[in-house]
Amino acid sequence: MFHKEGFKIIAITFVTCISLFLLADNYISIDWMKWIAFAVIGFFLFIILQFFRNPNRATVINDNTIVSPVDGKVVVIEEVYEPEFFKDKRLQVSVFMSPINVHVTRYPIGGKVTYSKYHPGKYLVAWHPKASTENERTTVVVENSTVGPVLYRQIAGALAKRIVNYAKVEDNAIQGSDSGFIKFGSRVDLYLPIGTNISVALNQKVKGGECIIAKA
Numbered sequence: 001m002f003h004k005e006g007f008k009i010i011a012i013t014f015v016t017c018i019s020l021f022l023l024a025d026n027y028i029s030i031d032w033m034k035w036i037a038f039a040v041i042g043f044f045l046f047i048i049l050q051f052f053r054n055p056n057r058a059t060v061i062n063d064n065t066i067v068s069p070v071d072g073k074v075v076v077i078e079e080v081y082e083p084e085f086f087k088d089k090r091l092q093v094s095v096f097m098s099p100i101n102v103h104v105t106r107y108p109i110g111g112k113v114t115y116s117k118y119h120p121g122k123y124l125v126a127w128h129p130k131a132s133t134e135n136e137r138t139t140v141v142v143e144n145s146t147v148g149p150v151l152y153r154q155i156a157g158a159l160a161k162r163i164v165n166y167a168k169v170e171d172n173a174i175q176g177s178d179s180g181f182i183k184f185g186s187r188v189d190l191y192l193p194i195g196t197n198i199s200v201a202l203n204q205k206v207k208g209g210e211c212i213i214a215k216a
Contacts, residue, residue, distance in 0.1 A: 003104055005164055005181040006052025013048045017041050047100070054104050057209035059176025061110060063146040066196070066214045067176060068206040069108045070188045072097040077202055082191045085115055085141055085151055090191040093198065093213055095206060097186055105165075105180035106209040107142060108190060109150050113171040115141035118163070121156070138165040138180070142173045147216045151191040154182055176209035190214075 002010060024037040059067060076094035097103060121136040136156035143149050154163050164181040167173065182188075190213060197215045200206060206213070 001054050001056065002049070002052045003054040003178075003181055005183065006048075010048060010052060013045060017045045050100055051103065053102060054178075055102060057106070057176060057207065059106075059209045061175045063110060063144055064216045065212045066108045066147065066150060066190065066192060066216075067106070068095055068200075068208050068211045068213050069106050069152050069179070069190065070095050070097055070104070070182075070206075070208045071102040072187070072206060074200050074202055074204045074206060075187070076189070077198060077200070079194065080191075082151065084117075084139055086149070086191065089194055090151070091194060091196055091198065091214075093190045093192065093200065095188050095190075097182070097188075102208060103182050103186075104178055104208060105152075105154055105182060105188060106176050107167075107173040107179045108152055108175070108213065109142055109144045109147060109173070110175040111142045111144035111150075111173050113140060113167045113169055113173055114143045114149065115139065115151075116165065116167045116169055118165065136163060138163055140165065140167040140179070142167075147196070148193050153189040153191070154180060155187050155189065156182065 020041050024034055028034040028037055072095040075096045076092055078092055079089055080092045082090045118138045138154045141149050141151045156163055162183045167179050192214055199212045199214055
């Protein structure tokens with residue numbers, strides 16, 4: 001299954017790859033060079049298909065747990081000051097996505113969307129300390145009756161040139177459901193209430209919609 005954000009790019013890639021395949025077949029006369037060209041074209045198509053895949057995830061809906069919004073690796077767990085919405089200290093958990101990870105963003109918890117804002121910005125590498133405040137990003141807050149407000153932030157990286165955010169204020173967020181997409185590598189930050197019990201460790205690989213990041 002592929003994400004709808006990739007349909008156009010996948011179609012263009014298919015046409016391009018078929019054209020390149022035919023050109024290589026017709027104009028490269030040396031067999032080993034021809035097969036290398038076929039392999040490169042096939043690898044390019046494979047990467048594009050991998051990037052836009054949208055696997056089903058078996059989210060166990062629970063108001064006492066916060067699930068990972070994306071696939072990737074946990075790169076930050078620390079207490080920080082969140083200046084945009086809360087304007088106080090929160091627990092930040094950041095998940096970095098490589099280009100081969102699934103890039104669907106999912107709601108980490110169910111509730112009411114109370115804040116959703118897009119910020120234009122730079123394209124620093126996603127692990128840069130200032131990426132959270134200076135890169136292109138979107139900030140979404142979901143108010144949950146058990147945990148309280150949970151903020152997640154989609155952050156563009158050096159390769160990510162488009163962030164897609166479906167969350168709108170007053171939407172009913174369903175935990176684990178599709179809330180957006182980041183094209184070509186980046187990270188997502190979660191900001192949780194102080195005292196939330198973190199269930200992951202640094203450098204741990206997580207799956208969006210399934211892996212429990214924290215418990216109330």
